[in-house]
Amino acid sequence: MEYGKVAGIDKPVSRIVFGGDRLRTRRVSQLPARRRERRALELLDRAIELGCNAFDTARVYGDSERTLGAWIRRRRIRDEVVVISKGCHPDGAGYSRLAAQHVSADLHASLKALGTDYIDLYLLHYDDPAARIEAVLERLNRHVEAGEIAAIGASNWSHQRIAAANAAALSRGWKPLRASSVQFSLADWTRPPWPGAVTLGGDSEHSARQWYAESDLPVFAWSSLARGFFSQPMSEWAATYFGTETNNRRRERARDFAHDNHITVAQVALAYVLSHPLRVFAVVGCTTEQKLADDIGAMSVKLDEQTLHWLSTGQR
Numbered sequence: 001m002e003y004g005k006v007a008g009i010d011k012p013v014s015r016i017v018f019g020g021d022r023l024r025t026r027r028v029s030q031l032p033a034r035r036r037e038r039r040a041l042e043l044l045d046r047a048i049e050l051g052c053n054a055f056d057t058a059r060v061y062g063d064s065e066r067t068l069g070a071w072i073r074r075r076r077i078r079d080e081v082v083v084i085s086k087g088c089h090p091d092g093a094g095y096s097r098l099a100a101q102h103v104s105a106d107l108h109a110s111l112k113a114l115g116t117d118y119i120d121l122y123l124l125h126y127d128d129p130a131a132r133i134e135a136v137l138e139r140l141n142r143h144v145e146a147g148e149i150a151a152i153g154a155s156n157w158s159h160q161r162i163a164a165a166n167a168a169a170l171s172r173g174w175k176p177l178r179a180s181s182v183q184f185s186l187a188d189w190t191r192p193p194w195p196g197a198v199t200l201g202g203d204s205e206h207s208a209r210q211w212y213a214e215s216d217l218p219v220f221a222w223s224s225l226a227r228g229f230f231s232q233p234m235s236e237w238a239a240t241y242f243g244t245e246t247n248n249r250r251r252e253r254a255r256d257f258a259h260d261n262h263i264t265v266a267q268v269a270l271a272y273v274l275s276h277p278l279r280v281f282a283v284v285g286c287t288t289e290q291k292l293a294d295d296i297g298a299m300s301v302k303l304d305e306q307t308l309h310w311l312s313t314g315q316r
């Protein structure tokens with residue numbers, strides 16, 4: 001495993017991040033309660049055994065925070081793990097909840113569900129360009145001062161909004177956003193799967209990728225395996241949001257490369273994200289120990305610039 005650094009967090013952060021949303025997928029959540037809990041604990045144990053110490057969850061991921069927190073307490077490893085959670089998700093009707101009072105309410109609900117007194121990286125789950133970001137940043141900074149959050153960040157924010165928020169933080173002497181979580185994978189989506197979701201993939205995001213390269217802001221790439229587009233059989237969901245001719249050809253090239261190098265297609269797709277010349281952490285979800293080990297094995301696959309270009313475009 002390789003580890004990276006996120007300003008504000010005084011622990012190494014594994015470059016493969018366990019995707020906590022999968023802890024509530026149908027395959028796991030339909031199991032009887034005891035087996036469900038056991039499956040989750042086995043997966044989490046395997047993750048840490050393999051060197052993955054960072055775990056992504058969110059207020060809106062059902063039971064995920066509670067399950068993760070129970071495991072951390074049972075294993076007594078709070079000081080070793082990096083807990084990433086998110087709040088201020090829009091409400092069920094799609095109305096924005098990006099406001100100071102929601103920051104505090106969601107943070108405290110997450111701390112309670114996790115059974116911990118701090119979160120290592122706390123992300124605002126979605127943006128609302130109409131929201132008063134100064135009030136939100138000020139509130140987040142109060143929670144940092146109180147020791148309830150180590151580092152703050154944003155998920156699904158444009159790079160322009162992150163730059164504006166950090167300029168505002170700088171001018172007021174507040175802690176800035178230290179990381180961003182957006183979608184990024186070898187396959188580009190056809191459209192955002194959820195309103196307001198942000199990707200770094202595709203031609204239209206060239207200037208965003210350039211901004212991240214220049215600013216060196218850590219990127220926590222979610223759905224880094226395009227939510228199953230590289231799996232066999234492919235889910236209907238992945239086919240809907242990633243099923244294009246361009247992506248199919250990318251998957252064919254990933255298959256060829258995997259075959260020639262005796263690795264798996266998923267490892268090629270993850271290595272594409274991890275080898276990208278940005279400060280990337282790959283957030284990946286799975287429900288079996290075998291897939292988890294396979295994903296973590298991708299860390300040792302290094303792709304050079306030419307191979308990255310070929311996988312993406314087919315051009316040598």
Ligand SMILES: NC(=O)c1ccc[n+]([C@@H]2O[C@H](COP(=O)([O-])OP(=O)(O)OC[C@H]3O[C@@H](n4cnc5c(N)ncnc54)[C@H](OP(=O)(O)O)[C@@H]3O)[C@@H](O)[C@H]2O)c1
Pocket residue numbers: 018019020021022025027056057125155156181182221222223224225226227228229230231232266267283284285286287288290291292294295
């Ligand atoms: N910030 C945000 O707005 C946001 C949005 C979406 C997701 N996320 C985070 O990102 C995490 C990962 O994203 P995701 O779960 O949407 O998608 P993902 O990690 O791109 O893909 C998950 C899919 O890939 C399959 N898979 C994983 N490893 C595999 C392997 N080695 N071989 C074959 N198939 C493999 C999984 O299989 P099985 O599950 O069937 O085993 C699952 O179907 C989530 O869990 C969540 O924590 C954040």
